[in-house]
Amino acid sequence: MTSQGETPQWDETRRSADHARGSVALIFDKSVPGHRGARVPKLDVESPPLAELVPEALCRQEPPHLPEVTEPEVVRHYIRLSLLNHHVDRDLYPLGSCTMKYNPKIHEDLARLPGLGGIHPDAPEESVQGILELLWCFSRDLAALLGLDAVSLHPSAGAQGETLGMKLFRAYHDRQGNQKQTILIPDSAHGTNPASVARCGFRPRQIPSQRDGRIDLAALCEVVDADTAGIMVTNPSTLGLFEKDLGAIAERIHAVDGLVYMDGANLNALMGITRPGDMAVDVVHVNLHKTFTSPHGGGGPGSGAVAVDKKLEPFLPVPLIVKEGERFRLASDRPLSVGRLHPYYGNTGVILRAYAYMLSQGAEGLAAVTRAAIVNANYLMKKVHPIFPVANPETCMHEFVSSLAWTRNHGVKNIDVAKRLLDYGFHAPTVSFPLIVPDAFMVEPTETETRATLDRFAEALSKIASEIREDPERVTSAPHSTYVGRLGEAEAARTLKVRWTVPEQRHA
């Protein structure tokens, strides 16, 4: 910081060719009261005069009108905004099939380190050896955790991981000369599964679950034939159940030269204890933003890293980070590769958070996380089952699914219970998915919640159950305490209104 007198004027900074050469053109406007200014640092690179870079017609004639606010006002503004929404830093977020509940704050500092967050994706390989090494090491460690041979960090979401998986299946079958079209998918699958399959030109074929919610092995064996290109299985399933027969299923699929894809979005219930590779899985995607702690929501940011068996390694997307001696190289010279999937080499911010988490936990720590996630889910399931019956009330993995069918007799739907929970200070569980459970209500507490929090949540559900019987209108008109009530989310996404108005506080 310098005294005001040395600060370059707005006009000088913008117009003077001298100033533009070898300096960062920053805006310093002495007319703003209280402005203290700063010295413009000299850079030792030659840059053309600013007037050449920015056409005259696009230049401002006046300084921008920035709001004048004090630090406390800025802080209060953002705190107020943050309170308009429910989020993990306020209270329990028991959304099922999402595993995104723990976001260590130190990760934000790590991912923003200038040498990591500040580098340009086009920077020459030689100048980014550090991050290439981190990505390479993470790929190696993730492959070990999953019991597979190679990893691609390119996919930016679970769904993109599935897409890559299907592209790898396609490349493998083409190479084998196989004309296979059908991919089997259990009826409890996440909607992205059949979508990814269809997008890659395969035909999804649904296979039924048995009464206990697991894949029906006998029904599966009947439909496997020469046209079976593979299967896509979520393990544990979206019902929170471990697919005990996956080994036998894989054997049947491999017998017709099919491949096994595991949707690993629920790895939170397996890591450190068992490995997809040991269940004869050929390809698995992991939602790093779910299982490995990245704040996400509303569509991103994400990473759907994919791990593969060695027979699929040649097909992985380029560039692949390879280690040659002590150097790391972005290898694109891979003739069998499915090509590029991501403009650069993955969503590195999310990947770095994931690696920080993996290293800070260690193998023992990750297994402890898994055990705690399973214990929490089973503790809560026992408390919730008498209130809202659980579809498959045997020991669950990291989540369980209740059916809210009985509340319909009182004119109350699962979405009403979800909205009423907001008045009790909780986010709702996932509702109406998986499709095979009527009026599904899917709860995933995760490992980081305390017993006291789980008790409060069960208590809130118990109160809502009483309201449903005594005063159902209170539930169907919820939420009563939030700034906005029931938003038409699909419409809001299509006809976006970006004008800011201060909403009036609603009262319970």
Ligand SMILES: *Cc1c(COP(=O)(O)O)cnc(C)c1O
């Ligand atoms: C979240 C999820 C996906 C899709 O992952 P995205 O990152 O949202 O694309 C796929 N399968 C299951 C079981 C999931 O929970």
